[in-house]
Amino acid sequence: MKGMTRLTVGYLAEYARRPVNVALLVLVPLVFVMLASGSITDFASIVGGIEDPGQLAAPTAGWAAAFLAGVAGFFHVLGSRDTDRRLANAGMGAWKVTFARLVSGLGLALLASAAAIIALALRTGLDDPVRTIVGTVMTAVIYLGIGIAIGAVIRNEINGSLIVIFIWMLDVFLGPAMAGGTVALSRVFPSHFVTLYILNTPSSYAGPLGDLGWVLVWTVGALTLAALIFGAATATRRKVTKAPTPRRAARGRLKAGLRYGLRDNRRNVALWVLLVVLPVFFISLSFYITPDDPAPVELIIRGITQIKVLSMINVHGAIMVPITIAFLAGLTGMFVVQGSLEADARLALAGFRPREILASRLGVIALAGVLTTVVSLAVTAIDFVPQSWLWFAVGNGLVAATYGMVGVVIGALFGRVGGLYLMFLIPFVDVGIAQNIMFSAAPPGWGSVLPARGAVQVLIDGAFTPTFDRMGALLLAVGWLVVLTAVGAEIVRRIAEPKRA
Amino acid sequence: MTKPGYVRSAIAPSLAGAPGGPTQPATVLQAEGITKAYRNRPRRTENLVLIGADLSIQAGEIVGLVGENGSGKSTLMKILVGSLEGDAGRVDMRGTFGYCPQDPLLYERLTPDEHFELFGEAYGLDRSTIYANRDNLYDVFNFERYRDMRVEELSGGTRAKLNLGLALLHDPDIILLDEPYAGFDWDTYLRFWNLAVERRDAGRAVLIISHFVVDEERFDRVIHLRDGKTV
Structure with a gap:
């Protein structure tokens, strides 16, 4: 346990030692929530989504935190994947490394959520603080899981980061607060139910689990999926490739x-x-x-x-x-x-x-x-x-x-x-x-x-x-x-x- | 940008020949008073790595540069080849050089064949020379079967061979190698030394960085880097 704690702290320190990463983890939600939320409300209104700016303000914090947590999770894993595997093979074990990565990733998701919630509180205040905070953190955690899972599979940083952003855009702009309020397909998107939860707009299609139940399924499911994929990638040894058969101007x-x-x-x-x-x-x-x-x-x-x-x-x-x-x-x-x-x-x-x-x-x-x-x-x-x-x-x-x-x-x-x-x-x-x-x-x-x-x-x-x-x-x-x-x-x-x- | 007191030239006529007469080999690489500190601005810390390091290499010798971890060997090598700017000092180099960095700096999606062609253009070689030298290096280090595979698909040892091969492609006058045989198997290690001796006998100068010299007798001279200075 001590070793895992040390490893988790080490992972967080590794991230924090590039100050620009931490600064942006805080600054981006501030800018996103404070500067862009007016335009997002206008956009939602234009494309047939929610028109009440007060109601739409709350999910913007979740979206900002989700974007940051997804990207942070992706790079948190990608940059040291080989080193993590080496550490696991050296005796730390894949599950300990995985656990430390997830916990340190949760720290980053919480930081992004905190910045987004503070920005929201400064801009509009929090009408329903518990709902907003819980919803924002859960949105960030869902995307942390997505980012880590993609980082464990995709080696190329541009492809992986584009996929994270692509999922996020699809999810947000086709979500229940924007254009996809009536699109049935959007119900399977990661933040669909958590957005409804933040908006306090119960759906009629959640079934016995209820909206909050689906939010928990997504949150725990995303983290579990990330742990399984990352754990499998960390435990696997590097694949050994087999060999196939005068100065110019x-x-x-x-x-x-x-x-x-x-x-x-x-x-x-x-x-x-x-x-x-x-x-x-x-x-x-x-x-x-x-x-x-x-x-x-x-x-x-x-x-x-x-x-x-x-x-x-x-x-x-x-x-x-x-x-x-x-x-x-x-x-x-x-x-x-x-x-x-x-x-x-x-x-x-x-x-x-x-x-x-x-x-x-x-x-x-x-x-x-x-x-x-x-x-x-x-x-x-x-x-x-x-x-x-x-x-x-x-x-x-x-x-x-x-x-x-x-x-x-x-x-x-x-x-x-x-x-x-x-x-x-x-x-x-x-x-x-x-x-x-x-x-x-x-x-x-x-x-x-x-x-x-x-x-x-x-x-x-x-x-x-x-x-x-x-x-x-x-x-x-x-x-x-x-x-x-x-x-x-x-x-x-x-x-x-x-x-x- | 060159800082005051730090001069680097590709050709230094003053080094050509030596006053001792024709029997004395020419100095092909001379570095004097190389100083370098790494500064961490946010934390206001300074790590003084090199404090007036001197180095002189003659044609036709294999020189080892050894020192503990963090003693500044790679920093000195980078300053010699020009990939890092020193704070002070002077480097004079006579002739062409080939540099094999510690971390193979390669293009992940290009093949060994494509790397040799690209670097051959950089060295100004004609096509036939590129092909001949490339094939010879494939033969010496036994990695021709990987010639069409992308670097991202190669093992660490094959990357190391390619890394070294790129430094030797143009048969340079001065060969600067930063831990070149890390990742080599025994057979490749021996092949490497045969090649180094062959180049030395042909009048080339070879400088090899190592944590420790395991085969001290293979070197003509060993320079130690200690407390930021060569001894």
């Missing part, structure tokens, strides 16, 4: 770097699947779930600013395209550079110029951005035809390029775990709130200082006006892209450049 290096950079990432099949599947899912869904309500939007047509009343279906669909693209491009930008950082530095020592390495990495990011943009536009075309495909595509392409570079910069500054939190939060705040025209005819003024302002204005102009009247916005977007590319290039150069006189 810079151009040559550049070609080789790009070729092998693409090949290295191309073999990450799950990444490309996610880059295709996520746009299909998010964009199509936004068209299907949105009621056909009127949406006033401020547009400039032939130089004249005017308010036009459009269909909310089209407005939501159009804005969902850059939200999806920003999110995916940002994560790709971050992980492509971070994933090969050390090997790239070695390649630079061997003779590659930092600019050649930079070009090959940017080539991969650009290809991923193009793919995501093309898929997103193709999916959009099924339900919506922009007035100008050209400017709609240009605006979305600029969002992809800009957020690819944001990912490079954020990854270099905050590392993979901190970067992942931020690369979820920044596109959400910037494109999803600060540039969103679903909530009022024009986006909020404070959004003009964020990177996507110009690009989103260009694509909105392309979506809903026959002429191009957003030259200023185009220049602003290009300016952001140039500055971010310069910063990203300098960061990669500093990392890759040999320390020579």
